[in-house]
Amino acid sequence: MAAIEVDNLSKSYGRTKALDCVSFLVEKGELLGLIGPDGAGKTTLFRLLTTLLNPDSGTAKVDGYDIAKDYKAIRSCVGYMPGRFSLYPDLSVEENLQFFAALFDVTIEESYDLIAPIYKQIEPFRTRRAGKLSGGMKQKLALSCALIHRPSVLFLDEPTTGVDAVSRSEFWDMLSELKARGITILVSTPYMDEASRCNRIALCNEGRILGIDTPEGIVQNFDKTLYSIRAKSMFALLNQARKVEGVVDCYPFGENHHLVVDESFNLGQFKAQLGEVKDLEIVRIEPTIEDVFIKLMKR
Amino acid sequence: MKHNFVSFVKKETLHILRDKRTMLVVMLIPVVLMILFGFAISTEVNNVNVAVVTSKRTDSVRDAVERLAQNEYFTFKGYISQDEIDPYLRSGKSSAVVVFAPDYDRRSAQAAAGMPTKPIIQLIVDASNVNTAGSATAYLQNILLGSASQQAMFETRMLFNPQMKSAYNFVPGIMGLIFILVCAMMTSVSIVREKEVGTMEVLLVSPVRPVKIIFAKMIPYFAISCIVLVTILLLARYLLGVPMTGGVWGIFSLSLLYLMLSLSLGLLVSTIATTQVAALLISAMVMMMPILMLSGMLFPIENLPKFFQVVSNIVPARWYIDAVRKMMIQGQPLVAVWKNGVILLGMTMVILGVSLKKFNDKLE
Numbered sequence: 001m002a003a004i005e006v007d008n009l010s011k012s013y014g015r016t017k018a019l020d021c022v023s024f025l026v027e028k029g030e031l032l033g034l035i036g037p038d039g040a041g042k043t044t045l046f047r048l049l050t051t052l053l054n055p056d057s058g059t060a061k062v063d064g065y066d067i068a069k070d071y072k073a074i075r076s077c078v079g080y081m082p083g084r085f086s087l088y089p090d091l092s093v094e095e096n097l098q099f100f101a102a103l104f105d106v107t108i109e110e111s112y113d114l115i116a117p118i119y120k121q122i123e124p125f126r127t128r129r130a131g132k133l134s135g136g137m138k139q140k141l142a143l144s145c146a147l148i149h150r151p152s153v154l155f156l157d158e159p160t161t162g163v164d165a166v167s168r169s170e171f172w173d174m175l176s177e178l179k180a181r182g183i184t185i186l187v188s189t190p191y192m193d194e195a196s197r198c199n200r201i202a203l204c205n206e207g208r209i210l211g212i213d214t215p216e217g218i219v220q221n222f223d224k225t226l227y228s229i230r231a232k233s234m235f236a237l238l239n240q241a242r243k244v245e246g247v248v249d250c251y252p253f254g255e256n257h258h259l260v261v262d263e264s265f266n267l268g269q270f271k272a273q274l275g276e277v278k279d280l281e282i283v284r285i286e287p288t289i290e291d292v293f294i295k296l297m298k299r
Numbered sequence: 300m301k302h303n304f305v306s307f308v309k310k311e312t313l314h315i316l317r318d319k320r321t322m323l324v325v326m327l328i329p330v331v332l333m334i335l336f337g338f339a340i341s342t343e344v345n346n347v348n349v350a351v352v353t354s355k356r357t358d359s360v361r362d363a364v365e366r367l368a369q370n371e372y373f374t375f376k377g378y379i380s381q382d383e384i385d386p387y388l389r390s391g392k393s394s395a396v397v398v399f400a401p402d403y404d405r406r407s408a409q410a411a412a413g414m415p416t417k418p419i420i421q422l423i424v425d426a427s428n429v430n431t432a433g434s435a436t437a438y439l440q441n442i443l444l445g446s447a448s449q450q451a452m453f454e455t456r457m458l459f460n461p462q463m464k465s466a467y468n469f470v471p472g473i474m475g476l477i478f479i480l481v482c483a484m485m486t487s488v489s490i491v492r493e494k495e496v497g498t499m500e501v502l503l504v505s506p507v508r509p510v511k512i513i514f515a516k517m518i519p520y521f522a523i524s525c526i527v528l529v530t531i532l533l534l535a536r537y538l539l540g541v542p543m544t545g546g547v548w549g550i551f552s553l554s555l556l557y558l559m560l561s562l563s564l565g566l567l568v569s570t571i572a573t574t575q576v577a578a579l580l581i582s583a584m585v586m587m588m589p590i591l592m593l594s595g596m597l598f599p600i601e602n603l604p605k606f607f608q609v610v611s612n613i614v615p616a617r618w619y620i621d622a623v624r625k626m627m628i629q630g631q632p633l634v635a636v637w638k639n640g641v642i643l644l645g646m647t648m649v650i651l652g653v654s655l656k657k658f659n660d661k662l663e
Binding site: 052053086091098102104 | 303306307310313314317318496497498500501502503504505506507661662663
């Protein structure tokens with residue numbers, strides 16, 4: 001039995017389709033990353049799976065319980081960390097944790113071994129008000145609170161948004177540890193670079209899942225050749241490159257442009273056709289998840 | 300599960316204690332309102348300067364003036380001549396002038412002997428403050444017609460509050476207002492805050508029934524309201540000298556019922572509002588205005604247009620204020636206001652029922 005089964009799930013807010021016939025499976029002990037821009041429907045999916053919303057159509061099961069019929073059972077076996085910081089800023093670190101322990105009718109001691117690796121880092125500040133913690137520490141506290149009742153499935157909605165790079169990396173280390181303990185984790189993020197830390201990733205956009213695979217599998221899915229190009233006048237380069245035969249797509253990517261080409265592409269011809277563009281540098285590169293995402297989005 | 304209910308109450312108490320400013324406001328508002336309405340904003344007669352015009356200072360005139368001078372609410376400014384009436388009133392040297400007719404003495408003697416004549420007194424009152432003028436006139440009449448034979452003409456008698464002290468009238472009104480403010484507004488804002496901040500999401504994704512969390516929220520506010528209640532009663536009794544002959548316990552128990560009602564109202568508001576500002580506005584507009592206008596706090600219900608008289612029946616504060624007035628000022632026991640009690644209890648049940656039904660354990 002899969003830990004999460006989503007079957008043709010749809011949800012609209014008025015006329016806006018937030019989620020459009022989404023289906024996927026998450027195995028027990030798997031870490032699945034939902035990757036997509038804002039408005040892709042990630043939060044809606046989390047709210048449906050944590051039984052906060054009712055689906056318009058389709059079904060989903062979490063830990064074997066139906067999200068519509070058995071929502072009460074789901075509520076006691078999942079851990080949920082919403083996108084916004086959702087602890088009490090006027091309570092101290094320790095008081096927050098105690099409250100969440102009481103909420104699930106457990107004691108901090110019972111779950112201490114599970115939360116210790118995370119909680120130990122913020123324990124020196126246990127009398128500090130949660131509102132006065134730094135972004136990274138807030139996330140650690142929120143994760144500790146979400147884990148206090150030893151959930152079997154963990155839902156983390158953009159846990160690393162607004163957190164510095166070091167804390168983000170630490171946070172993913174913690175998730176790997178939790179995964180090793182057999183906890184199923186569904187995590188969403190707008191950062192493509194975090195994808196490699198997941199077992200599998202689902203690329204989402206506009207309420208649909210564009211593709212779901214291992215990070216390597218997703219990249220292999222990219223069946224075209226990719227070049228990174230740059231020149232003195234980047235804008236002219238972009239316009240010119242798009243006109244050349246054999247070029248499927250050309251888009252800005254950081255400091256360079258990425259050039260997607262098919263079989264009919266010829267490097268010498270390409271250079272010749274660019275004409276007035278000066279100082280062209282062109283390097284063949286391996287595609288990243290972002291390239292795949294862009295490709296899937298344009299299809 | 301008992302253990303976690305206590306934790307919820309503790310958490311809620313911490314929220315309130317940490318928000319010192321709100322706490323201070325809640326504790327001070329009743330005191331300020333009591334002092335404001337008790338002393339500053341009053342329609343009662345206080346230190347009214349009275350001058351007297353008479354052609355002959357006969358015994359009966361002297362007798363009447365003596366009664367006036369003795370009264371602590373009037374200050375006798377002396378006898379003046381007919382021509383001085385206007386300058387006296389204009390300069391504010393006196394706010395009322397009592398003019399005894401030249402035949403006052405003869406006529407009162409005849410009246411005392413049982414003859415069908417009436418002594419004539421003219422009252423000239425500065426009515427630039429209508430309220431004060433009205434009360435002063437009524438009270439002056441009362442004093443001047445002191446002896447039994449003359450009362451035959453005016454059968455006016457002020458019962459329970461002969462000096463028409465406005466504080467007596469305002470205390471029940473303030474109580475009706477303040478508990479809505481503390482209970483309904485504060486609870487609704489505190490529940491809605493959880494929605495707005497997003498903690499409600501986390502609370503809902505837990506095995507605890509949200510109703511339990513809500514009830515835990517009400518308890519500290521209930522406790523605060525009890526403190527406020529005791530403060531108001533103490534201030535009313537010892538600062539404003541409200542008699543409360545009907546027994547404090549009656550007032551106290553009816554007030555507890557009203558507190559429950561206010562808490563239920565707060566819960567109802569929280570099921571409608573999604574932001575703290577909305578909760579505040581709903582509490583202020585939908586609850587405060589009717590209390591001020593339609594509960595008999597400021598204006599007597601009998602003076603309202605027929606339509607609003609009917610509407611006032613659904614304003615809980617109306618029944619509460621009415622009952623507290625009866626107990627506080629008329630000195631009636633709790634049993635005498637059983638009807639109000641039953642109505643308030645019924646309203647509580649309905650509001651609580653509706654809000655629990657409306658309270659959603661999902662986000663939509």
